[in-house]
Amino acid sequence: MxxxxxxxxxxxxTPVVRSIQDQMARETVAFGDAGFVADFKEVVADLKSMWRCDGEAFVIAGSGTLAMEMAVANVTKRGDSVLICSHGFFGDRFIDMCKNKGLDVDTLKAEWGTVYTPEQMDAALSAKKYAAVTVTHVDTSTGVVVPLKAICDMMKKKHPDVMLIVDAVAAAAGAESWMDWGIDVLLTCSQKAFGVAPGLAILWASKQAVEKRRSLGTIPESYADFERWIPIMNDPSKYWGTPPVNMIWALKESVRIIKEExxxxxxxxxxxxxxxxxxxxxxxxxxxxxxxxxxxxxxxxxxxxxxxxxxxxxxxxxxxxxxxxxxxxxxxxxxxxxxxxxxxxxxxxxxxxxxxxxxxxxxxxxxxxxxxxxxxxxxxxxxxx
Ligand SMILES: Cc1ncc(COP(=O)(O)O)c(C=O)c1O
CATH class of the missing domain: 3.90.1150.10 (Aspartate Aminotransferase, domain 1)
Known part of the structure; x- marks a missing residue:
């Protein structure tokens, strides 16, 4: 047989379709190659407009965990309080990440297989001044999706100044989320609903999140710093860290497929x-x-x-x-x-x-x-x- x-x-x-594989198999060019620069610019612009983002989009070599760390790094500073809403293993992943950064961490946890409510979030956020809150759109350990729109509506109404970080690693491009719902940082990576091989961290930051990052001045991170990447994302002919050329082509093909659908x-x-x-x-x-x-x-x-x-x-x-x-x-x-x-x-x-x-x-x-x-x-x- x-x-x-x-x-x-x-x-x-997830399965990588032939046309995306073909992009990964292309002959690699210099990252300053005019054709590649145009492709990179287009994919970033598409991501921004497709997710209705008034701020910036980022495509960086890395996995979803880098995207999580990058989200936290750019909207909080040492000593800030952060509320981590978790309904599983990946929600919990933010806990050590934030503690290690010197943040004051509180958690709102739901039993595995269930989820917390926007009302519970509101009560927790009303008890103390928080700089940011993290929500995992779909926790991959439980297969549970949070009511993201209702959470965003509550945040917009009750806590508009608290940065809303959404881990959409197991959701973006497969479960609905739009930046204009009031999300400040939405994060994902290439190997999930985008259907690309592993290798890219993808983030969207609202205008408010970009302003928040600016207000922080110098931050300890370099590779994960929005400020380092914004000039590159707006003009990919510039250099900060070598872009993963073939992966960006692969993402561009994935975005084309998503637009077509x-x-x-x-x-x-x-x-x-x-x-x-x-x-x-x-x-x-x-x-x-x-x-x-x-x-x-x-x-x-x-x-x-x-x-x-x-x-x-x-x-x-x-x-x-x-x-x-x-x-x-x-x-x-x-x-x-x-x-x-x-x-x-x-x-x-x-x-x-x-x-x-x-x-x-x-x-x-x-x-x-x-x-x-x-x-x-x-x-x-x-x-x-
Ligand atoms: C919801 C969620 N967040 C974060 C991650 C971490 O992503 P990565 O393994 O790409 O670092 C995963 C991985 O499966 C995930 O499912």
Whole structure:
């Protein structure tokens, strides 16, 4: 039998389509090359206008964690108080990051699988003067999406001077967010819903955030300093740190694909696809960690059906043999289920292939499902498209 190709269904990196791969395979040119400079300028301008950003957009070599650190570094100074709203592992990641920077940290935590409310945020923010608040749009450890619009509305009305930092690593370009909702720093990276290989940190900063950065004077960071990068983002023929030429071309192709689909349709498509896939998995007896209204459109955590006999490591190894790479759950969810990404440039073939592999893995692991039951439910949804 010929080797089954791998479907990368972890919650990032996500599948990279051929036309994006082609950009990464191009002959690398000098970063001062006129063609490249024009391409870089265009991608930054597109990101700014597409996300309705009145400030600046940044594309920097690095991962999502750099983007998190960069967000905090540019809108807070040592001694400031920051409220970290967390509903999972990646929300918590801000805690040490902020403590290490000498910030006074308070947390608002939701139990895994649930989320805090804008009202709880408002109460916490009203108790003390905060410089910034962090929110994780979709926490990849729980598959839960926060009510971002409602949070932004509350922030705009009640706490307009508190910098709102949104970690949209597992959301941007897959779950709806717009800078003009009142977000100050929105951050993500290339390997999630943009469908590019890992390697780029992507941020948007509002005019207010850029002004906040200016008011801080010199900050300890250099590579992560907005002020160092703003001249480059506005005129990429200038130099600060070597730009990852091929990755920026790859992002440009991703942005082209997103524009072709349209962001509104892309967000709607993610919701529909997630719904169809979950319906298929539920038909096989799996249940999701998040309740229906809190389920992220970009990834899902599927708990193993009770009595199925499915054992996590063995099941995921079998699933990988069947061609689908999935991720294990973290912390309290470890062993109970697995994480599957369905964000970015995911098409019908990918979804059908993934569901079919899940069914084979179930059967091969001794969980007696009716073959085609999950596929049937998924197909019923996809056939509506
Ligand atoms: C919500 C969230 N924030 C931050 C990160 C960290 O991103 P990276 O692994 O690219 O540094 C991740 C990674 O999966 C994430 O899911």
């Amino acid at each position: 010929i080797k089954t190709p791998k479907l990368v269904m972890i919650p990032g990196p 349209g962001l509104d349709e892309r967000y709607a498509r993610h919701i529909r696809q997630a719904g169809y896939f979950v319906a298929g998995m539920e038909a096989l007896g799996f249940r999701t960690a998040a309740s229906k209204e809190l389920r992220a459109p970009t990834l899902t955590i599927f708990f193993y059906p009770e009595g199925s006999g499915l054992e996590d490591a063995a099941f995921r190894a079998k699933l990988a043999e069947e061609g689908v790479q999935s991720a294990g759950c973290l912390a309290g969810f470890a062993g109970k289920g697995f994480r599957l990404g369905h964000m970015g440039n995911i098409d019908k073939h990918i979804l059908v292939g993934a569901m079919a592999a899940v069914e084979r893995a179930c059967l091969k692991c001794g969980y007696k499902i009716e073959p085609g039951k999950g596929l049937g439910a998924l197909q019923a949804g996809l056939a509506k498209e």
